[in-house]
Amino acid sequence: GQNIDQPTEMTATEGAIVQINCTYQTSGFNGLFWYQQHAGEAPTFLSYNVLDGLEEKGRFSSFLSRSKGYSYLLLKELQMKDSASYLCAAPFGSGYNKLIFGAGTRLAVHP
Amino acid sequence: GAGVSQSPSNKVTEKGKDVELRCDPISGHTALYWYRQSLGQGLEFLIYFQGNSAPDKSGLPSDRFSAERTGGSVSTLTIQRTQQEDSAVYLCAIGRSGGGSTDTQYFGPGTRLTVL
Numbered sequence: 001g002q003n004i005d006q007p008t009e010m011t012a013t014e015g016a017i018v019q020i021n022c023t024y025q026t027s028g029f030n031g032l033f034w035y036q037q038h039a040g041e042a043p044t045f046l047s048y049n050v051l052d053g054l055e056e057k058g059r060f061s062s063f064l065s066r067s068k069g070y071s072y073l074l075l076k077e078l079q080m081k082d083s084a085s086y087l088c089a090a091p092f093g094s095g096y097n098k099l100i101f102g103a104g105t106r107l108a109v110h111p
Numbered sequence: 112g113a114g115v116s117q118s119p120s121n122k123v124t125e126k127g128k129d130v131e132l133r134c135d136p137i138s139g140h141t142a143l144y145w146y147r148q149s150l151g152q153g154l155e156f157l158i159y160f161q162g163n164s165a166p167d168k169s170g171l172p173s174d175r176f177s178a179e180r181t182g183g184s185v186s187t188l189t190i191q192r193t194q195q196e197d198s199a200v201y202l203c204a205i206g207r208s209g210g211g212s213t214d215t216q217y218f219g220p221g222t223r224l225t226v227l
Contacts, residue, residue: 050213
């Protein structure tokens with residue numbers, strides 16, 4: 001079966017760094033996605049990792065370890081606008097066209 | 112934006128009524144997905160359309176749910192005899208290739224359905 005786990009809530013201070021972890025169990029693997037979702041809005045794409053290692057994209061970086069079934073999203077120089085839910089998702093099924101999502105990590109950034 | 116519009120943005124209905132939710136992607140995207148997000152939960156896959164292939168309906172929770180896609184563009188998700196547990200945000204997504212074998216999915220704004 002498929003399962004994705006991530007912490008429910010995290011808090012951090014403006015200007016700091018925060019790491020949001022995600023562990024996954026999938027039958028087969030074809031990469032891992034991270035999405036950001038502000039309250040009442042649609043998820044927006046942040047990153048997609050299919051190879052091991054860290055991929056940096058501005059203030060946001062995403063890491064993948066396939067052998068450990070583990071990923072994290074790293075947010076640097078936190079801003080108040082980064083307060084949102086962060087969703088970890090993995091493709092599954094034949095053709096890997098469907099996504100299974102974790103429940104999301106709600107991040108609150110405080111001044 | 113994502114290039115996907117959904118209507119209505121909000122729908123309140125009475126238990127037992129039928130509802131239709133619409134997804135209107137910009138042209139040229141062959142892959143279209145429906146998900147639902149219940150309060151405090153992750154997104155749940157419902158159905159997937161790819162070109163002229165038969166849709167993947169494996170995520171539909173019951174036979175009260177159905178969806179169609181006309182002309183490879185607009186899609187409609189229909190829920191018959193709505194129940195209170197159908198209350199959720201229904202999200203449509205289009206797939207765009209990022210160069211790999213898995214499309215990146217871009218989401219529309221969603222329809223918030225409330226069943227009283």
